[in-house]
Structures are given as C-alpha cells and as structure tokens.
Amino acid sequence: MRLFTLILGLATLVTAVSSHSSPFTAADLVRLDRVGAPVLSPAGEQVVFTLRKTDIEANKGRVDLWLASVADGTPSRLTSHEANDSQPAWSANGEHVYFLSARGGTSQLWRIAVDGGEAVAVSDVPLDIASYRLLPDSSGAVVSLNVYLDCETLTCTAERDAENAESKTSGVAYDQLFMRHWDHWLDEKRSQLFLLRFDQPGEATLLTGAVDADIPSRIWGGSEEYTISGDGKTLYFAARLRDALEPRSTNFDIYATRLDGRGKPKNLTADNEAWDTHPVLSPDGRTLAWLAMSRPGFEADQFQLVLRDLESGEQRTLSSDWDYSPSGFEFSPDGRFIYLNAQDTGHKTLWRVPAAGGKFERLAGDGTIVSFQVGERELVFARSHLKSPAELFRAALDGSDQVQLTNFSGPQLAERELGDFEQFSFAGAGGDTVHGFMVKPVNFKRGRRYPVAFLIHGGPQGSFANNFHYRWNPQTYAGAGFATVMIDFHGSTGYGQEFTDSISGDWGGKPLEDLQLGLAAALEKYAFLDGKRVCALGASYGGFMINWIAGNWPDRFRCLVNHDGVFDNRMMYYATEELWFPEWEHGGPQFLRQEAYERHNPVNYVENWQTPMLVIHGELDYRIPVTHGIAAFTALQRRGIPSRFLYFPDENHWVLQPANSELWHQEVNDWLKRWLD
Numbered sequence: 001m002r003l004f005t006l007i008l009g010l011a012t013l014v015t016a017v018s019s020h021s022s023p024f025t026a027a028d029l030v031r032l033d034r035v036g037a038p039v040l041s042p043a044g045e046q047v048v049f050t051l052r053k054t055d056i057e058a059n060k061g062r063v064d065l066w067l068a069s070v071a072d073g074t075p076s077r078l079t080s081h082e083a084n085d086s087q088p089a090w091s092a093n094g095e096h097v098y099f100l101s102a103r104g105g106t107s108q109l110w111r112i113a114v115d116g117g118e119a120v121a122v123s124d125v126p127l128d129i130a131s132y133r134l135l136p137d138s139s140g141a142v143v144s145l146n147v148y149l150d151c152e153t154l155t156c157t158a159e160r161d162a163e164n165a166e167s168k169t170s171g172v173a174y175d176q177l178f179m180r181h182w183d184h185w186l187d188e189k190r191s192q193l194f195l196l197r198f199d200q201p202g203e204a205t206l207l208t209g210a211v212d213a214d215i216p217s218r219i220w221g222g223s224e225e226y227t228i229s230g231d232g233k234t235l236y237f238a239a240r241l242r243d244a245l246e247p248r249s250t251n252f253d254i255y256a257t258r259l260d261g262r263g264k265p266k267n268l269t270a271d272n273e274a275w276d277t278h279p280v281l282s283p284d285g286r287t288l289a290w291l292a293m294s295r296p297g298f299e300a301d302q303f304q305l306v307l308r309d310l311e312s313g314e315q316r317t318l319s320s321d322w323d324y325s326p327s328g329f330e331f332s333p334d335g336r337f338i339y340l341n342a343q344d345t346g347h348k349t350l351w352r353v354p355a356a357g358g359k360f361e362r363l364a365g366d367g368t369i370v371s372f373q374v375g376e377r378e379l380v381f382a383r384s385h386l387k388s389p390a391e392l393f394r395a396a397l398d399g400s401d402q403v404q405l406t407n408f409s410g411p412q413l414a415e416r417e418l419g420d421f422e423q424f425s426f427a428g429a430g431g432d433t434v435h436g437f438m439v440k441p442v443n444f445k446r447g448r449r450y451p452v453a454f455l456i457h458g459g460p461q462g463s464f465a466n467n468f469h470y471r472w473n474p475q476t477y478a479g480a481g482f483a484t485v486m487i488d489f490h491g492s493t494g495y496g497q498e499f500t501d502s503i504s505g506d507w508g509g510k511p512l513e514d515l516q517l518g519l520a521a522a523l524e525k526y527a528f529l530d531g532k533r534v535c536a537l538g539a540s541y542g543g544f545m546i547n548w549i550a551g552n553w554p555d556r557f558r559c560l561v562n563h564d565g566v567f568d569n570r571m572m573y574y575a576t577e578e579l580w581f582p583e584w585e586h587g588g589p590q591f592l593r594q595e596a597y598e599r600h601n602p603v604n605y606v607e608n609w610q611t612p613m614l615v616i617h618g619e620l621d622y623r624i625p626v627t628h629g630i631a632a633f634t635a636l637q638r639r640g641i642p643s644r645f646l647y648f649p650d651e652n653h654w655v656l657q658p659a660n661s662e663l664w665h666q667e668v669n670d671w672l673k674r675w676l677d
Contacts, residue, residue: 021415021416021417022415022416022417023416023417023442023443023478023479023480023481024413024416024417024418024442024475024476024478024479025476025479025480025665026476026661026662026664026665026666026669027662028412028413028416028479029470029473029475029476029661029665030054030056030470030658030661030662031054031056031412031658032054032389032409032412032413033051033052033053033389033408033409033412034051034052034061034389034390034470035049035050035051035382035389035390035391035392035406035408035409036049036050036051036052036063036371036382037049037050037370037371037373037382038068038371038372038373038380038381038382038392039088039089039090039373040070040090040373040374040375040380041090041094041114042090042092042093042094043094044070044375044376044377044378045069045070045071046067046068046069046070046114047067047068047070047373047380047392047405048065048066048067048078048088048090048097048114049065049066049068049088049382049392050063050064050065050066050085050086050088051063051064051065051066051408054658056658056659059657059658059659060657060658061084061658062082062084063084063085063086064077064078064079064080064081064085065077065078065079065085065088065097065099065112066078067114068392068405068406069405070375070378070380070394070405072405073392073394073403073404073405073406073407075406075408078097078112078114079099079101079112079119081101081103081119082103083101083102083103084101084102085099085100085101085103085110086099086100086101087099087100087131087132087222087223089132089133089134091111091134091138092134092136092137092138093138094114095113095114095115096111096112096113096114096138097111097112097114098110098111098122098132098134098138098141099111099112099119100129100131100132101119102128103119104121106126106127106128107128107129107130108121108122108123108124108125108129109121109122109123109129109132109141109143109196110122121201122198122201123141123143123196123198123201123202124201124202125143125145125154125196125201125202125203125204126154126155126157126158126202127145127146127147127154127157127158128145128146129143129144129145130143130144130145130146130191130216130222131143131144131216131221131222131223132144132196132223133223133226133227133228135228135232136228136230136231136232137232139197139198139199140195140196140197140198141196141198142193142194142195142196142207142226142228142235142259143193143194143196143204144191144192144193144194144215144216144223145157145191145192145194145204146189146190146191146192147189147190147192147206148160148188148189148190149190149192149209149212154204157189172185172187176243176244176246177244177246177247177577177579178242178246178247178577179577180577180622181218181219181577181578181622182219182220182577182622182623182652182653183219183620183621183622183652183653184218184219184622186218190212190213190214190215190242191214191215191216191217191218191221192206192207192208192209192215193206193207193208193215193226193235193237194206194207195207195259195261205261206261207235207257207259207261208235208237208239208255208257208265210264210265211239211241211255211265212241212242212243213239213240213241213242214239214240214242215237215238215239216237216238217238217239217240217252221238224277224278224328225237225238225277225278225279226238226279227279227280227281228259229281229285230281230283230284230285231285232259233258233259233260234256234257234258234259235256235257235258235259236254236255236256236268236279236281236288237254237255237257237265237279238252238253238254238255238276238277238278238279238290239252239253239255240252240253247577247578247579247580248297248579248580248583249296249297249580250274250275250293250296250297250298250299250580251273251274251275251296252275252276252277253267253268253269253270253272253276254267254268254269254276254277254279254288254290255267255268256268268288268308269290269292272292272294273296274292274293274294274295274296274297274298274301275291275292275293275299275301275303276290276291276292276293276306277290277291277292278290278291278328278329280329280330280331281331282331282335282355283331283333283334283335284335285310286309286310286311287307287308287309287310287335287355288307288308288310289305289306289307289308289318289329289331289338290306291303291304291305291306291326291329292304292306292317297580297583297584298504298580298584299461299578299580299581299584300459300461300493300500301325301497302323302324302325302497302500303325303326303327304317304318304319304320305317305318305319305326305329305338305340305353306318307355316357318338318353318355318357319353319360322353322360323496323497324342324343324344324351324360324494324496325342325343325493325497325500326340326341326342326351327341327342327343327348328340328341328371328372329341330372330373330374331355331374332352332374332397333374333375333376334376335355336354336355336356337352337353337354337355337374337397338352338353338354338355339351339352339363339372339374339379340352340353340360341369341371341372342494343463343465343493343494344362344365344494345435345494345495346423346435346437346463346465346466346488346494347365347366347367347368347465347466347494348367348368348369348370348465348466348467348494349362349363349364349365349369350362350363350364350365350369350372350379350381350399351363352398352399361398361399362399363379363395363398363399364381364383364395364399364402366385366466367383367384367385367466367467368383368384368385368390368465368466368467368468369381369382369383370382370383370384370390374397377397378394378395378396378397379394379395379396379397379399380392380393380394380395380405381393381395384467384468385466385467385468386421386437386439386466386467386468386474386475387418387419387420387421387468387475388409388413388468389408389409389468390468391404391405391406391407391408391409391410392404392405392406393405416479417442417443417479418442418475418478418479419439419440419441419442419444419474419475419478419479419483419484420439420440420444421437421438421439421440421466421474422437422438423435423436423437423466424436424437424438424521424522424525426517426518426521427517428489428490428510428513428514428517428518429490429509429510429511429513429514429517430510432490432499434487434488434489434490434514434517434518435487435488435495436485436486436487436488436518436521436522437464437466437474437484437485437486438483438484438485438486438522438525438526438529439474439475439477439478439483439484439486440478440483440528441477441478441479441480441481441482441483442478442479442481443481444528446528448528449527449528449529449530450481450482450483450528450529450530451481451482451483451530451533451534451535451672451676451677452482452483452484452485452522452529452530452531452533452534452535453474453477453482453483453484453485453535453537453672454484454485454486454515454519454534454535454536454537454557455472455474455477455484455485455486455537455538455542456486456487456515456536456537456538456542456545456546457472457486457488457492457538457541457542458538458539458540458541458542458543459491459492459493459540459541460491460503460507460511460541460544460585461491461492461493461500461503462492462493462541463488463492463493463494464486464488465488465494471539471654471655471661472537472539474486476665476669477669477672480669480672480673482672482676483526483528483529485518485519485522485529487514487515487518487519489503489510489511489514489515489518490502490503490506490510490511490514491503491504491510491511503585504584504585505585505586505587505596505599506600507541507544507545507548507585507600508545508548508552508599508600509600511545512545512548512549512552512553515545515549516553516556519531519534519556532558533558533676534556534557534558534676535557535558535559535560535561535671535672535675535676536549536556536557536559536560536561537560537561537563537668538561538562538563538565539563539564539565540563540564540565540566540623540624540653541565541566542563542565543562543563543564543565543566543624544565544566544602545565546560546561546562546565546613547562547565547566547567547602547632548600548602548605549611550602550605550606550608550609550610550611550613551602551604551605551606551607551608551609552605552608554608554609554610554611555610555611557611558611558612558675558676559611559612559613559614559671559672559674559675559676560611560612560613560614561613561614561616561668561671561672562613562614562615562616562629562632563616563617564616564617564618564621564623564624564628564629564653565615565624565628565629565632566602566624566628567602567603567628567629567631567632567635568601568602568603568628568631569582569586569590569597569598569600569601569602569603570590570597570598570601570603571603571627571628571631572624572628573586573589573590573597574590575625575627576622576623576624576625577622577623578623582597603631603635606635606639609635609636609639609641610639610641611641612641612642612643612671612675613632613636613641613643614643614644614646614667614668614671615629615632615633615636615643615644615645615646616629616645616646616647616648616655616664616667616668617629617630617645617646617647617648618647618648618649618650618651618652618653618654618655619647619648619649619650619651620650620651620652621651621652621653622652623653624653626647629645629647630645633645644667644671646663646664646667648660
C-alpha cells in the first residue's frame with residue numbers, strides 16, 4: 001500500500017513549549033480567546049475584528065471589538081461593554097466603526113470613533129436588528145428585522161409579540177412544514193430588509209415585503225446574503241420562498257430592488273432552480289457576481305462563481321474548470337481579480353483569479369483560511385490550524401510576505417503542550433486516494449504505544465481538516481494521552497465534487513471501507529499506535545456511522561461514542577426539518593424509496609451490537625431529534641451492552657455552553673480511559 005506523509009509546519013504559528021508545560025485540556029479549549037474576521041479600514045491601515053473571551057462565571061462568551069495595525073499588528077481594544085458587540089463595519093471616511101449591540105436592551109446599531117470616546121446608538125427601532133449593511137455614504141443602513149408581514153409598522157410587530165407573551169394559551173397551529181429549524185420553532189414572522197436613515201433612527205422602510213421569504217435566511221443567514229450598489233440606489237439579496245415546498249427546496253434566488261421602495265423586486269436567477277447566494281458587486285458597479293449551484297435539492301453541490309453584466313444581462317461562469325467549491329469571495333479594489341477561499345485537500349486555502357477569466361492561483365495554503373479581506377496594497381486573513389486557533393495575518397496581494405499580526409492565543413498556549421500532527425494518504429475504496437490526519441499524544445516518547453481516538457466527521461459532506469475546532473478538537477485527546485486518527489472518507493469536501501458526490505446513496509458503503517482501510521494504513525505507518533486499544537467517536541453523520549459500525553464492524557473497537565447520531569433512517573425522514581437532505585441522499589421520500597432508506601439503516605443491525613457505547617444528545621437538536629439518541633441507548637440497554645446516556649436539555653446539534661463543553665469532554669475522556677487503559 002503506497003503511503004506518503006506531508007509534515008505540516010507553520011513556523012510563525014508553532015507554540016513555544018516551556019520546560020514546565022502541561023497537557024492541553026478541554027478547560028483550556030473553552031477559555032481560549034477567539035479572533036473573528038478582519039474588516040479593513042478604507043485606507044487599509046487598520047483592521048477591526050471581534051475578540052471573544054469566555055466568562056466562566058456567567059457560563060458564556062462575551063465579545064468586544066478590537067483594532068490592529070496592518071503595519072505591525074499592534075492591538076488596541078475599541079469596546080468594553082458587558083453586552084456583546086458584533087458585526088463591525090467602517091464608516092466611509094474611516095473615522096468611525098459601526099456595530100450591533102444589545103447594550104441598550106435590544107439589538108441596535110451603534111457607532112464609535114476609532115480615536116476614542118463613547119459609543120452612540122444610531123438606531124432606535126422597537127425590534128432587534130439581526131444584521132445590517134451600511135449605505136455607501138454611511139448616512140444609513142439596510143437592516144434585517146423579524147416582522148409580521150401583515151403589520152404596517154414595526155410597533156405593530158412589537159405589540160403583537162407582547163400580546164402573545166402575555167396570552168394564557170400556548171398552542172400554535174401550523175399549516176405546512178418547517179415548523180422548526182435546527183433549534184428554533186418558527187412562527188409567523190419573516191426576516192425582512194428595511195432601509196434605516198440615521199437622521200430618523202426610530203423609523204425604517206420595508207424593502208422586501210413583496211417576497212414571502214426570510215431575508216436573510218433563518219437561522220444562519222446574515223449580511224453576506226445581500227449587498228448595496230455603490231450609488232446607493234439598488235439592493236441585491238438572496239431569498240428562498242417560504243411556501244409549502246421550502247422544506248425540500250434549496251432554490252435560493254438573487255433579487256434586485258430599488259432602495260427608494262418603488263417597484264417590486266426582480267428575480268435575476270429564476271432560470272436556476274438550485275442555490276444562488278452571496279451577491280457581490282464589482283468596484284465599478286457594472287458586474288454582479290454570486291455563488292450558484294446547479295442541482296436542485298443538493299445542499300453540498302459545488303458552488304460556481306457566476307458573473308453578470310448588469311447592463312447587457314450577459315452571464316458567464318468563471319469557475320467551470322476549477323474543481324473546488326468557494327465558501328467566500330470578493331473583488332480586489334481595482335476590480336482586476338477575484339479572491340476566494342475553498343476547502344482544498346484537508347485544508348482551506350486562499351485563491352485568486354482574473355475577473356476577466358483565466359487561471360486560478362493558490363495564494364495561501366496549509367491550515368484553514370477562515371476569512372479574508374482584500375485591500376489596495378495588502379490582504380489580511382484569519383488562519384488557524386491543528387495547533388493554533390485563528391489569528392490574523394497580512395500578506396502581499398499575491399500571497400507572498402505573510403506576516404502574523406495578532407497573537408492572542410500564543411500566551412494562553414505558551415505553557416500547554418500540543419500534539420504534533422501529520423497528514424497522510426492511502427488507497428481507499430475503489431483504489432481512490434484518500435487522506436487523513438494523525439495527531440500525536442502529548443509527552444510522546446519513542447518506543448511507547450498509545451491508545452487511539454478514531455474521530456469520524458459529520459456532514460456527511462464535511463471534513464476534519466487542518467483546523468482548530470472548538471468542539472471536536474483532537475488536541476483535547478492528545479492532552480489526555482490518546483493519539484488521534486481522522487479520515488476524510490468518500491463524501492468529504494475539498495477533494496473534488498465527484499469525490500463529494502460519491503457518498504450519496506452509499507452512506508454505509510465506501511465511507512465504511514475507507515475508515516477500515518484508513519485505520520489499517522495509520523496502524524501500519526505509525527508503529528506507536530496501539531491497534532488493540534482503539535475507540536471510534538462521531539457526531540451527526542459521524543454518529544450515524546458509529547451506529548452503523550456497531551452493527552457492521554462490531555468486533556474492531558474497544559468502545560464507541562455516538563453524539564447526535566441517526567439511529568433509524570425511517571424515523572430521520574419523518575422527524576427532521578430539511579427534507580431536501582434525506583431526499584437527495586436516499587433518492588426521494590421514504591415512502592417511495594423504502595429500499596434505499598433500509599440499505600444502510602443502523603436499526604436493522606442492532607442484533608449484531610456488542611461494543612460499549614456512550615450516547616450523547618441534546619434536546620434542542622431538531623436536525624436529528626433526541627429520540628434517535630434515546631432509541632440507540634434503549635437498544636444498548638436492552639441487549640445488556642455497557643452503555644451510558646449523556647443528555648443536555650439546553651443544547652442543540654452542538655454543545656455550546658462552556659460548562660457543558662467541559663462536562664462533555666470529561667464524560668468522553670472518562671469513557672475512553674475506562675475502555676482503553
């Protein structure tokens with residue numbers, strides 16, 4: 001079996017380890033400062049960004065705004081209120097920073113001078129502002145608010161909310177699906193875009209009411225789903241209609257509407273029934289670019305970069321010959337280039353391509369480029385990797401001369417030992433090249449053999465990439481004395497769209513074979529891995545795979561950990577909310593594709609289960625409802641298999657609260673030690 005190893009070194013990011021260092025723990029993980037996306041000032045001399053610190057006593061994160069010099073990275077704190085300050089944006093003249101904060105009781109838009117002083121509220125609407133974009137001259141903003149479409153005023157929505165809160169009845173009736181989404185029950189309100197002028201801070205004009213949709217999309221959509229023309233006359237936004245088809249549709253379209261409120265929004269992408277989103281205008285305002293999928297109903301389809309000449313209507317696809325799926329992009333200030341980031345063979349790299357068309361050029365690799373911004377002379381980006389949380393960097397426009405600007409995590413990690421890591425590859429299912437990562441335990445010594453935590457990613461179209469993860473972080477296992485192996489099996493992202501597509505309809509086939517071959521390859525390559533002491537762990541699809549392994553690879557592992565995993569594909573179809581997902585993955589609805597849903601259904605193999613399993617689930621997980629976890633635990637208990645159920649009544653598909661995160665890690669590590677020591 002041919003293997004190769006890529007040793008990943010980022011000299012500027014390696015944390016110094018003192019002679020008195022101690023292993024990295026989950027307690028360290030939840031306390032690390034988290035650097036947000038950089039936002040360049042108009043002159044390109046400073047970046048503003050968020051910094052999240054953990055308030056252990058309050059059991060939550062708190063977020064402030066910071067500034068850093070692009071020249072030397074010198075940081076300074078801009079805000080320090082007890083309320084979270086988020087979504088910073090520069091004024092047109094670079095003298096002020098705008099941001100959202102609930103420091104006045106509701107989420108409003110605030111402004112603060114960069115040379116000091118107190119923040120001032122520039123909006124005073126009776127509802128929470130969820131996102132915004134400043135007008136080009138900073139005289140106002142387009143803001144998103146949740147409103148009842150039959151209300152003519154914002155006060156009407158606020159009053160109706162108050163009446164509902166005081167009502168003695170709690171029943172809510174629904175006439176169509178999407179009753180709930182991720183961790184929220186939805187109501188009759190819609191997220192809509194309004195024009196807010198700062199000289200009239202309590203008033204806002206509805207711009208998108210003619211489109212019955214959530215704009216931006218709930219619950220994850222933000223200002224990346226809309227943009228304003230440079231002349232301040234036109235608003236472009238992405239929307240999916242809120243009709244009976246919505247739970248099984250990925251058909252977002254790009255609309256254009258006038259900011260003066262006249263006329264109705266025009267659908268620019270009606271001919272594409274798949275996903276269109278992330279509209280971005282060229283600096284000269286002549287070209288609208290966006291990301292577009294081509295296959296309706298498939299959320300993991302490749303995004304293509306599409307450009308439209310707004311005068312002629314001529315449209316072209318810039319990325320047809322580029323087998324990556326960008327997650328973000330922007331024009332250079334002169335409009336000559338478009339910069340993009342995309343998952344790339346276990347990393348997330350930064351690229352650029354001439355806006356007129358041409359070759360895609362990789363500018364920065366090794367690690368994960370979380371976010372970036374392009375200036376006239378330099379670009380700045382946030383990058384993380386398996387041994388470092390995200391920090392800010394600057395580089396020349398061609399990616400050269402990279403310099404680290406911030407180092408918030410450095411002092412916090414200075415006396416913590418982290419495990420070294422390598423990327424490796426092997427011949428997987430069908431002989432295809434498959435990649436994985438191995439992370440060594442801390443205090444590694446030659447000649448010793450170490451137990452293995454075998455992590456299985458979710459998605460299923462996802463990746464355990466070269467990234468510093470705040471939930472499934474292999475360094476927490478390294479600190480506990482375990483080596484970690486992670487395989488990007490068939491279906492993973494960043495290896496070409498054909499590889500990503502290969503998991504659909506084959507959840508328990510090629511991915512399981514890759515996991516089997518990948519573990520064997522790692523054990524062969526790394527003699528210090530103890531193949532007799534291995535525990536497999538996974539969440540979401542990874543949790544499905546744990547349930548599938550329990551019945552179809554039952555004698556390989558000492559123990560299993562299943563977080564929010566699918567137990568029964570039939571139950572999953574009828575209880576989940578985004579129906580387009582199972583319908584794409586299994587070829588249609590369950591009642592028409594019963595054989596496909598049963599082909600890789602864990603519940604059908606419970607009779608083979610024998611491996612001790614820790615099951616974890618959150619009550620607020622509406623993607624894979626908690627009954628899946630209860631069902632798996634019932635199966636384990638009824639069969640007399642050693643098992644434990646960890647239940648979080650206040651967590652969703654993830655475990656987000658600091659104290660709960662520490663408990664999660666404690667339970668998981670205790671389970672591993674129980675069976676691997």
